[in-house]
Amino acid sequence: MTIGTDPLLEVEGVSVRFGALLALNGVSLTIPRGEIAAIIGPNGAGKTTLLNCISGFYHPHEGHIRFAGQDRTHLRPPQVAALGIARTFQNVALFRGMSVLDNIMTGRVLKMRGSFLLDAAWWGPARRQELEHRAAVERIIDFLEIQAVRKTSAGRLPYGLQKRVELARALAAEPQLLLLDEPMAGMNVEEKEDMCRFILDVNGEFGTTIALIEHDMGVVMDISDHVVVLDYGRKIADGTPEHVRKDQAVLDAYLGVAHD
Amino acid sequence: MLDVLWGVFVGPFKDMASAPAFLVEVLIGGVAAGLMYSLVALGFVLIFKASGVFNFAQGVMVLFAALTLVGLLEHGVPVPAALALTALVMVALAFAIERVVLRPLVNQPHIILFMATIGLNFFLEGFGEMLWGANVKRLDVGIPDESFKVAGLLVNKLELTAALTAGVLVGILAVFFQRTRIGRALRAVADDHEAALSIGIPLKTIWVVVWSVAGIVAIVAGIMWGAKSGVQFSLSLIALKALPVLILGGFESVPGAIVGGLIIGVGEKLGEVYWGPLVGGAIENWFAYVLALAFLLVRPQGLFGEKIIERV
Numbered sequence: 001m002t003i004g005t006d007p008l009l010e011v012e013g014v015s016v017r018f019g020a021l022l023a024l025n026g027v028s029l030t031i032p033r034g035e036i037a038a039i040i041g042p043n044g045a046g047k048t049t050l051l052n053c054i055s056g057f058y059h060p061h062e063g064h065i066r067f068a069g070q071d072r073t074h075l076r077p078p079q080v081a082a083l084g085i086a087r088t089f090q091n092v093a094l095f096r097g098m099s100v101l102d103n104i105m106t107g108r109v110l111k112m113r114g115s116f117l118l119d120a121a122w123w124g125p126a127r128r129q130e131l132e133h134r135a136a137v138e139r140i141i142d143f144l145e146i147q148a149v150r151k152t153s154a155g156r157l158p159y160g161l162q163k164r165v166e167l168a169r170a171l172a173a174e175p176q177l178l179l180l181d182e183p184m185a186g187m188n189v190e191e192k193e194d195m196c197r198f199i200l201d202v203n204g205e206f207g208t209t210i211a212l213i214e215h216d217m218g219v220v221m222d223i224s225d226h227v228v229v230l231d232y233g234r235k236i237a238d239g240t241p242e243h244v245r246k247d248q249a250v251l252d253a254y255l256g257v258a259h260d
Numbered sequence: 261m262l263d264v265l266w267g268v269f270v271g272p273f274k275d276m277a278s279a280p281a282f283l284v285e286v287l288i289g290g291v292a293a294g295l296m297y298s299l300v301a302l303g304f305v306l307i308f309k310a311s312g313v314f315n316f317a318q319g320v321m322v323l324f325a326a327l328t329l330v331g332l333l334e335h336g337v338p339v340p341a342a343l344a345l346t347a348l349v350m351v352a353l354a355f356a357i358e359r360v361v362l363r364p365l366v367n368q369p370h371i372i373l374f375m376a377t378i379g380l381n382f383f384l385e386g387f388g389e390m391l392w393g394a395n396v397k398r399l400d401v402g403i404p405d406e407s408f409k410v411a412g413l414l415v416n417k418l419e420l421t422a423a424l425t426a427g428v429l430v431g432i433l434a435v436f437f438q439r440t441r442i443g444r445a446l447r448a449v450a451d452d453h454e455a456a457l458s459i460g461i462p463l464k465t466i467w468v469v470v471w472s473v474a475g476i477v478a479i480v481a482g483i484m485w486g487a488k489s490g491v492q493f494s495l496s497l498i499a500l501k502a503l504p505v506l507i508l509g510g511f512e513s514v515p516g517a518i519v520g521g522l523i524i525g526v527g528e529k530l531g532e533v534y535w536g537p538l539v540g541g542a543i544e545n546w547f548a549y550v551l552a553l554a555f556l557l558v559r560p561q562g563l564f565g566e567k568i569i570e571r572v
Contacts, residue, residue, distance in 0.1 A: 055458060081460030093455035095448045097512075106448045110460040112441050173459060 007066075008033040008177055008209050009054065014063035016049050016233075023049045025233040026063070031177075031226070036203050036210045038220045041230035042253060047213045048090060050230070051179050054211075055087045056080035067177070082110055086175035088166045090182050090213075096155030100165050103154050104140060107172025108133045137172055144168050144198055160191040164198070171202065178202065180212040184219060192216065196223050221245065229253065272534035285414050286533050287526060292419035294525020295426040296488070299481040300502040301509065301517040302433065303474045308511045309437070310446040310470035311362070313373040317381040319499025321475060324388045325350055326482030326491045330399050331392040343479075350475025358467045366463065367453050385496065394493065399486035422484040426518075429480060433473075434514050446470060450512070504552035510562030519563060524548045 009031040016024040024046045031037045039047050052058040054065060056077040065073045067083055075083070086107070095103050112129060141150055144164055149157060154165055163183060170178055183199065184192045200223055202208050214220050220227060220241070227244040229237040231253040237244050244250055276283045300322060307315040315321075328349050332342040361376050407414045437443035449456045449466050457463060485495055505524055509516025528547040536543045555562065 057454070057457070077457035078460045078462045081458060087458050089454065089458070093452045093458070095451035095455065097451055098444075098447055102444060102447075106444055106456075106461070107459050109441060109445055109448075169459060 006033055007031065008068060009211070010064075010066040011050070011054070012064045012066070014050070014053055014060040014065065016046075016053060016058055016060050022233050024053070024060070027230065027233070027235050028063075029228050029235065029238060031209060031211055033176075033209055034203070034207055035225040036199065036212070036223055037226045037228065038224035039211060039213050039228045039230065040215070040217075040220055041236075044232075045230040046233040047230055048181055049233075051087065051181055051211070051213060054080075055085060055179055081173065084173075084176035085179065086170035086173045086177075087179035088163070088170055088181055088183060090185065092159070092162045092166050094154040094162055094166055094169070097153060099151050099153055100146060100157070100168075101137065101141070101150045103165055104137045104168045104172045105133065107169040108137065110173060140168050140171050143201070144171075145194075160187050163187070163195070167195075167198065171206075171208075174206075176209060178208050178210045180210065180214075182213050182215065184214060184216055192219060199223060267538055268535070275534055281413060286529050288413065288415060289419070290526030290529035291522060292416065292423050292525070293529060294522040295423045295518070296419075296481075296484055296521075297498075297501050297505045297524060298430070298518045298521030299422070299426050299477065299484060300498050301505040301521055302430065302514065303477045303481065304499075304502055304506055305509075305512065305514055305517045306433070306470055306474045306477065308506075309450050309514075310466060311373065312370050312450045313377065314370075314511070315474070316374065316377040316499075317384055318474065318478065318502070319496040320381050320384040320388070321350075321353075321478040322482045322485065322498065323491070323493065323496040324353075324384050324482075325475065325479040326399060326486040326495060327388045327392045327397075329479065329482065330397045330486065330491050333399075334397070346479055347476060350479060351472045354468050354471035354475055357471055358464055362467050363464065381496075385493070389493070396490045396492040397486075399483065399491050418484075418487055422488075425480060425484065429477065430514060430518050433477075436473075437514060442466075442469065501548065504548035506562070507552040508555055508562055510564040513562065513564035516562055516564030524551065527551060 007030045011027060011029050013026045013028055014024055015022065015026055027046070027050060029037075039050060041047055049058060053060050056075045056079065059074055063073070064071055067085065072080065072083065095106065098106075112133065141147055144167065146161065146164055146168065149161060149165075154162060157165065167180070167183065170180075180199070184195050187195065196219055199210060199212070203210055212224075224241060227237070227239065227241050228235060229244060229247070229250050231249075236249040236253060237247045239247075300318070303318045303321065304315060307313060307318070325346060329342055329346045332345055333339070337345065357380065361380060362373070365373055365376060406418075407416045409415075437446065445456070445461045445466055446469075448459075448461055449463060453463060456466075481498075482491070482495070485498060489495075505517060505520040507520075508523055509518070509520025524547070528544045531543040531547045532541070
């Protein structure tokens with residue numbers, strides 16, 4: 001995927017306060033269309049808070065968030081989703097009682113139109129629409145290789161597969177920007193490799209811009225075009241993996257530094 | 261000893277066999293009573309499905325709907341207009357509940373929302389009394405509470421109407437949940453608020469829709485129960501009768517509410533008529549609860565409930 005120069009997401013001087021705690025302190029970053037960006041940092045650095053701001057769950061006390069050139073700072077989650085931003089959660093948030101297929105179908109809720117009376121009658125355009133969406137969902141199921149579990153209820157799947165289904169649900173919305181909060185947490189090496197492959201494929205085949213939070217440095221350095229490092233709510237580095245790897249502030253944040 | 265065993269296990273069945281027409285009448289009475297319970301249980305199921313909350317105030321919503329309807333009729337509003345106005349009031353109530361109670365409590369644990377519905381229960385009870393007074397009122401819907409003969413069987417007109425109404429309502433709701441994308445969105449919201457928000461399901465709209473529908477169901481239940489036993493504050497206690505129905509059928513299943521209601525209605529009528537004399541009667545009062553208790557031990561998710569398996 002070639003990375004354009006036009007920025008898809010611009011975060012500008014964003015601060016978030018929880019009581020006395022400054023969770024984010026004037027963070028700015030730009031994610032160009034088509035790239036895979038990683039947000040890393042020690043625990044409590046504000047990574048998830050930043051993701052929550054972008055997806056509308058939190059609203060920054062200061063600063064702006066622009067998506068595709070327009071100010072989107074104060075939208076609520078459903079509106080953000082309608083703009084084409086999809087996300088996954090750190091601790092999987094699937095609809096546990098519903099089948100894998102139904103879970104992924106809910107991801108298309110914004111793409112569905114029309115009268116629900118027609119839906120109820122399972123007639124005409126409603127029927128055609130349901131079938132079209134089913135076809136799209138089946139393509140995603142094939143793509144992520146979860147055919148074998150499509151009828152299983154999501155709550156019964158092993159953790160690694162749940163993460164994959166959550167990714168499938170996010171993809172079903174055909175987002176422009178995909179936010180992944182620790183997509184590989186708690187996975188074994190093989191599952192991580194699969195997940196990396198899926199992330200790269202999503203980016204390569206659909207041109208989806210991806211921002212992910214991840215702790216596994218090997219993974220981050222391998223798949224991202226661009227790494228942003230947060231520590232105590234501040235951005236301490238921003239650049240290519242090679243650049244960030246050598247950055248002194250980053251080394252200090254991760255390894256600790258003697259204060260004298 | 262043998263006499264007791266005979267009386268419990270053989271005698272009642274002999275009685276049934278010797279008067280089949282009477283047995284059918286008892287069964288019809290049981291089905292009708294069961295559907296009345298189902299009507300109330302349906303309101304619970306709707307809200308539970310969409311928000312995972314046991315709405316303690318459902319019984320009072322039935323009462324409130326019935327009181328509003330009777331109040332309007334007493335002021336000389338014609339029946340269709342009174343019905344439409346009552347529906348409007350219930351929808352307005354749904355909007356108010358969403359705004360005042362549910363919205364500030366998004367993402368809170370279910371027990372907190374449950375507590376909030378207890379508060380709502382007392383508020384609605386007091387508010388209804390303030391608006392319409394505390395007297396017992398008669399609700400005349402123009403269907404006489406009298407019986408007629410079909411093929412040699414006694415059938416109560418009011419019960420028949422209630423049964424048909426419940427049947428139609430259930431059909432509509434089942435289709436609503438199974439076939440529409442709103443139905444799917446409702447189930448999604450029940451499972452996980454945050455996730456539902458993140459894929460673009462507007463929580464507020466869904467909640468208003470589901471509380472409105474529960475309000476409309478409450479009107480139907482209020483009319484049927486009100487016509488049968490008068491509109492009075494004890495009407496809100498029928499919620500207690502819906503509880504065993506829910507335990508039997510499963511809290512999130514529309515068909516479960518119906519089947520559960522039927523089992524309890526038929527079971528308690530049969531118990532009362534055929535086994536009642538053995539213990540001096542009044543089986544009807546506790547049968548449902550004992551059955552529910554047995555179910556909790558054997559199949560806690562109910563007949564149609566979704567079994568949630570927790571991974572450890």
